[in-house]
Amino acid sequence: MRGNRSLIDNIDWILVGLYLILVFAGWLNIYAAVYNEEFQSIFDTTQRYGKQLLWIGTSVVLAVIILLIDERFFSTFGYFIYGIVLILLVVVIFIGAETKGATSWFSIGGFKVQPSEFSKFATNLALAKYLSSMNIQLEKFKTKLIASIIIFLPAVLILLQNDTGSALVYAAFILVLYREGLSGNILLVGIVAAALFIITLFFQSINYDLWGYTIEGAELILIGIFALLNIVFYINRKKKGILLPLIGVFIASGVLVKSVDYVFTSVLEPHQSKRINVLLGLESDPKGAGYNVNQSLIAIGSGGFFGKGYLEGTQTKFDFVPEQSTDFIFCTIGEEWGFVGSFFVVAMFLGLLLRILFLCARQRSSFARIYGYGVAAILFFHFTINIGMTIGLAPVIGIPLPFFSYGGSSLWAFTILLFVFVKMDADRLEIL
């Protein structure tokens, strides 16, 4: 009894409250998104909102169970859970059900479970356990290598399932590594590489005629980089040992730029590269790849300041927006609740993220802290990409909005991810 009592006292109810608000708001909006006059009961389990209510109920049960489990269970069985999830990720490639081109689902008696949703939690757990173990220094190459393997192993397996969106989420862990001592330069290099990637795409399809020679866009970029590096070298010409790093940078850039073309044509699926092109404004195709984003913008934009009112959204109700109860759930919010509603949801998410950061800072164990950063990083990535794509600021990568989007696997996985951290935080004083 006393233990339970202190548990209730020690739980961060602000975080739990934010969670409940988001889940409840999500449920209301799923009801609006698939609203159908024939099935008006919000509890009708033949409809998505009814099912979502079941997922919410079971999620709450899951959360309570997690809060009752000993905190040491997670650190002890961290690798074990990770291992099991990896096996599931492999198995699903062979026996999984295919949905929209991705074989990432187990279909068990009408229920569908997506192991890749849970692998984010497992990876986070394993990474936190590894980085918090004794005598670990992130400066060492071996540490970096092992951490990278922990992160990228599930990502590669998910890529093999043809679910690029879910695989990209693992890039979020770079924030965790940064917090734990990874050089800021690597974060910077990552950003520069991404920028170079986009610039290359801009010039990729263009050829220039110059004095009879055909210069490809990629070559032009390399010429630009070469010129830039020469300037850097000239300014720093008195510094010793500047030449070698610059040559390294040049070669690295060359490899990157040259491989972008390969990545773009061979690694990404045609529909993905097209989506990226549309996003960058390289292609305009409001009826094809740009259709989703265009309709999504129309739905959100037509909401105005106060929105059209609950259940009054025409764009979402009449199916103009695709995937509106899952990936494009934010459209329903934007259309029916207007800027006010959008502001509320963005503010709630920011509050949730900052609350997690705040809680991380008060953890005594590095395991709990690293795990907490992992939670924040994963949620942040989903938040950024999901809302970003609905308002045309990010490529259309099919990943759900945490707690909002319809789907049992995703809601369960995010609940487990978050409540394991809530449990760690509640027990923080018991750790010496």
Next chain:
Amino acid sequence: MKQLEGRRYVIAAIFTLVAFIFLVRLFFVQVLDDQYKLDADNNVLRHIVKYPARGLIYDRNGELLVYNEAAYDLMVTPRQMKEEFDTLAFCELMEISKEEFIEKVNKAKAYSYYKSSIFIKEISARSYARIQEQLFKFPAFYVQTRTLRSYPQKTAAHILGYVGEASPKVIEQNPYYRSGDHIGISGLEMEYEEVLRGKRGVKIVMVDVFNREKGKFRNGIYDSTAVSGKNLQLSLDAELQAYGERLMQNKKGSIVAIDPRTGEVLALISMPTYDPNLLVGRMRSANYGILSKDTLNPLFNRALMAKYPPGSTFKSINALIGLEEGVLTPNTLYSCYNGYRAGNFFMGCHSHRSPVNLEFSIQTSCNAYYSNVFRSIIDKYPTAEEGYKVWREYVTNFGLGQKSNIDLPNELEGFVPKAEYYDRYYRKGSWGSLTIVSLAIGQGELGFTPMQMANMTATIANRGYYITPHIVKSIDGQAIESFDSSIVRHESGISSDNFNEVVEAMNKVVQQGTGTQAKIEGIEVCGKTGTVENPHGDDHSTFIAFAPKDDPQIALSVYVENGYWGSRWAAPIAGLLIEKYLRDTISRPHIEKRMLEGDLIHIQKEGNEGE
């Protein structure tokens, strides 16, 4: 370790920055930019137009002249086209080529994949009967009913006018019209467009992404029902009109017949004419091209748009002005020896007995007599300019040289020169009655439309006035006079006693003068012949007439181009029309036969070739 602690602020800053960017973007999209709201309406709202039936047109006896016939627009919804679509069978059914089919399908797809658009416009009811049986094989296609005008009598094309699709210019200027709407383009269809078209209804429905109807928008508060167009009853006598057109076949010219008591137009003929059914539906533009290239100009409405000098028919007017001005009495005598002489001036005349009094001058159409009358009118005043102005005032009071304000579009004003015209032409003060004496016999600069000549005739028939001519008698049973304030009585300013003198003379014209070809046993016809000098070819034959003399019920003007003397073509045609209208029988079939067989178009061409 301490420095890593600080990194959480970097991370918090990244989180906050992204949230901030989102809010700015959302503010722009949701609050500042209105385009998305319009796009949303375009997505969801469909305006289903309910086209009203266009008003019908009847003649004065209730004979149907214009009605609506169902036509069908073939619509396509590209999304519903199956992969195994049998293009060959479809093209065969629709009588189009494969290239045409591909082009149309691509056009429809470019417009919308889900929304339906017109594939083939205005399929006739007959073609539709054939297509209908097989249409079920092509589920992406359905038909939408429209109406097309149909003209069972095939007559009066210039009066009725035609209907076509509203041009982009019209749509820009008049917000009522939308692309694809029908609008009257000429004739009554144009003049009474707003009466005939009715009011379009609209039903606004919401549709989902598959274009399925999802109910009324705001419970239908913006919906409206279509109101049918009003029916017109014309004063036109369709039988008389058709008979006149037959008499005028193979001739160029015009006939206008009006009831002088009311100003109602009984017939308004312009030849050559065309079958109004040619300018309907899919064939309109092709047929229009053919008609507009025809050198005989069948689209040109001569009755309102051709200017002819009045010729000798105008002598009656000069007689009336002379009487009213007191420079002429019924007993005034002038001599004529084959013409009129004044100094070096000579105007020829045919040989007849001399001297001539008023009655005989009209009966025999003496040029010398009217040269004297005209000069005495002008010279009554101190200067020719003053005299001319008085004379011109009388002339315009007959409705000459000004628009008759008939309810048809594109009417010409005609021409009676102003004094200033001669000032410019000859120098002010240096022209006199002799300079312009050709006006005495209706030649010179004068140019009147057949419509104006009919008004002039009606004024004589009424002994002093004419009523604004109009072709629509009533709209939906309501008499036009009750609401059209432009229908008024126009006074000539000449006393009815003076008219009686001229009327008696005109009666003599028909009894024993130049117009005996218009003589009908038992009907007292009054008329005046005219031969209009034509610098471009053979002279025009003209005749004005009204009957019966003491209770005129029909007044008409007839022009037959290149018909020489008025007595040869215009007078017999006028006589036949008067008899047809007043008695509905023809007592002189030999004259009718000669008129029907008369060919002034092809003979003349052959003649010209021979020269």
